Every structure is written in structure tokens, then in C-alpha cells.
Amino acid sequence: MYRLRLLSIVVLVALALGVGFASAQDGHIVDRIMERGELICGVNSVLPGFGTQNDAGEFVGFDTDICRAVAAAILGDAGAIAFRPLTAAERPTALASGEIDMLSRNTTWTMSRDTEWGATFGPTTFYDGQGIMVKVDFGVSTIAELGEESIVMCATAGTTTELNITDKANELGADWELSTFPDFDAIMDAYEAGACDAFTSDISSLVSRKATSADPAAHTILPGAISKEPLGPVSPQSDARFADIIRWTVWGLVQAEEFGIDSMNIGDHMESEDAGIGRLLGLGDNVAGEYLGINDEFMVDVISQLGNYGEIYDRHLGPDTIFGLERGLNDLWTRGGLLYAAPFR
Ligand SMILES: N[C@@H](CCC(=O)N[C@@H](CS)C(=O)NCC(=O)O)C(=O)O
Numbered sequence: 001m002y003r004l005r006l007l008s009i010v011v012l013v014a015l016a017l018g019v020g021f022a023s024a025q026d027g028h029i030v031d032r033i034m035e036r037g038e039l040i041c042g043v044n045s046v047l048p049g050f051g052t053q054n055d056a057g058e059f060v061g062f063d064t065d066i067c068r069a070v071a072a073a074i075l076g077d078a079g080a081i082a083f084r085p086l087t088a089a090e091r092p093t094a095l096a097s098g099e100i101d102m103l104s105r106n107t108t109w110t111m112s113r114d115t116e117w118g119a120t121f122g123p124t125t126f127y128d129g130q131g132i133m134v135k136v137d138f139g140v141s142t143i144a145e146l147g148e149e150s151i152v153m154c155a156t157a158g159t160t161t162e163l164n165i166t167d168k169a170n171e172l173g174a175d176w177e178l179s180t181f182p183d184f185d186a187i188m189d190a191y192e193a194g195a196c197d198a199f200t201s202d203i204s205s206l207v208s209r210k211a212t213s214a215d216p217a218a219h220t221i222l223p224g225a226i227s228k229e230p231l232g233p234v235s236p237q238s239d240a241r242f243a244d245i246i247r248w249t250v251w252g253l254v255q256a257e258e259f260g261i262d263s264m265n266i267g268d269h270m271e272s273e274d275a276g277i278g279r280l281l282g283l284g285d286n287v288a289g290e291y292l293g294i295n296d297e298f299m300v301d302v303i304s305q306l307g308n309y310g311e312i313y314d315r316h317l318g319p320d321t322i323f324g325l326e327r328g329l330n331d332l333w334t335r336g337g338l339l340y341a342a343p344f345r
Pocket of ligand 1: 044045046047086087088089106107108155156158159160161182183184185200201202205229231
């Protein structure tokens, strides 16, 4: 009797572990993407450099290319994608309802979002911080000086921006009236019309908005960041396999840059004898994709169609763009930045 009971407990525990393992792998979102033949990605459509629509109606930007990289990894085609423009406040519902498969929209990784959104954050693709922009003729040159002024401070609703600026105002004892707007265009209109004395946002967003404003020289981004804003892709927590694909695709972009593999020279690496390159590209007996349930050469598809991390960065934000954003923290760890991929093995 005792033995029987012990046996049934062992069987139950084994079943529970088995079920746990299966649901940790899951893959229902990956299956749905494969059946549909298309990845649906939630993006920003009003943030030049990160996510915007060009004259032909195509979504372009650093964040939208992260979506395309995942489409290339799963489907072999960076163009097998549909974009859903979202405001900041719409993000959690779009993710939870299954309206989108993933999100790549200047989204900060925070503890509450990681837990309450039922989300898994991928590796940080852009290390940012929050800044403040004012008009040059307002005449202040530091955030501390701005703290002495009674002003209207504008921000986007449903963002970390809104929360951080409240902390900063309290810290400085500043008399700032916070005014929030649903999206960036609305803020910019209000700011240009004089309804906002200052506007606060991720520094990358301020750089983007300043560069694309009617008179960029009329605005100044005050020095210093008031917060850490690690931005990256997000997927539903219910599909660990999909999250793994996003994670290893982003790290693959970074690792390719570290190896010096890019969209132009990838053909020269296809016979590489280097063990690390072989593992990244899934060459020969290497099974890179098998761990994820996708094609072993998934990173070949990604790099040949989109380039490595540095190419994506330069295409949208680098020295040849109107933004000219320095790599800074978004450089490889070997060059003093924070980009560091875990080993492909
Ligand atoms: N990284 C922050 C801010 C993201 C965000 O949405 N920023 C605003 C600018 S402050 C924006 O992109 N607005 C465009 C929109 O909402 O359409 C977050 O994840 O909450």
C-alpha cells in the first residue's frame, strides 16, 4: 500500500514536471506566426529613427528592424511582417490580448511591467535615459536651473517618463505642472504653440523630435539623464520559446558585429573554420536553430537581409542620419559599451 502510494506520488510529480517543461517551451505564438506566414509587431509610428512610416507607407526605423529580424529568424523573410502602430498607453493591452505577437516600441524594461504585463523582456536593444528639452530662448541651461522655474512640463501618458519626472520634481522641490498627452505629435504641437515650457522624454526621442522639428537650433536638450531607460523588445510570458527566439536573434545581431560579420561580407564566412562563427551561423554540424525550433541558419537569414546590430544602428541613427547619435552605451562591450551577447553554444 505504502509502495503504491509512493509510486503514484512519483508518477504525479513526473507528470507535473513534464507538463511544466512542455508549457515552459510552449511555442504557440511561434506556431501561429508560422501558420499565418507573418509576424505581427506593435511599433511606434511617430518616432523618426525608431519607428515611423515613410512616404511609401512602409514602417522604417531601428525598432521596426528588430521586428523584421525576428520575422527573418522564424520565417526566413524579413518582409513577412505586419506592423501595428500603438500609442504608449495601448501597449500592455495589445500584448495581452494577442492583437500583436511582440512589441518593439521604445519600451522601458521595469519591474512592474515585467510582472504585471505578463511579459518577457528581450535583451536591451537601446540603453537610454530620460532628458528634458526646452526652447533656447527660455534661457536655462541645466535641469537644476529649470527646477527654480514655475513651468508647464509635458510628457506622454502611460510612460515611465511621467513617473520619473514626478520623482525629479519632488527631489528638486520644483513647481512644475505636469501635463500629459496621448502621443508625441500632440506634445510637439502643444510645445511649439507655447502650451508647454519644457518637454520630457527618452533622450533618443528628444534627439529625434529636435532633429525633425521646423527649427532644430531653437531647442536645447538639457545635459544629463534623470533615469535609466533600457529599451527593448517584449513578448507574452506565455511563450518561452518565442521569447528565446527574440533573445537569441538580438544577441545574434550583436555577436555578428563582434565577429565583424555583416550583410556585405557574410558570404565570405559561410565556409568559416572558426568554431564560434560556425555556431552563430549554424554551419556544418552546428544546430543553432534546433534549440529554438527554427532553421539552423536563421542568423544567416537575419544578417544577410538586415545586417548586424551596428548596421541597423547606423542605418537609422548613425553619423549619416540627421540624428547622428553616438554609440555610447550602445556599443559593444569590447569598445566600452554595454552590448554583450551570451555564448552561442
Ligand atoms: N520608454 C518610455 C517612453 C516610451 C514612449 O512612449 N515615449 C513617448 C515619448 S515620451 C512616445 O514615444 N510617444 C509616441 C506615442 O505615444 O505615440 C516607456 O517605455 O514608457
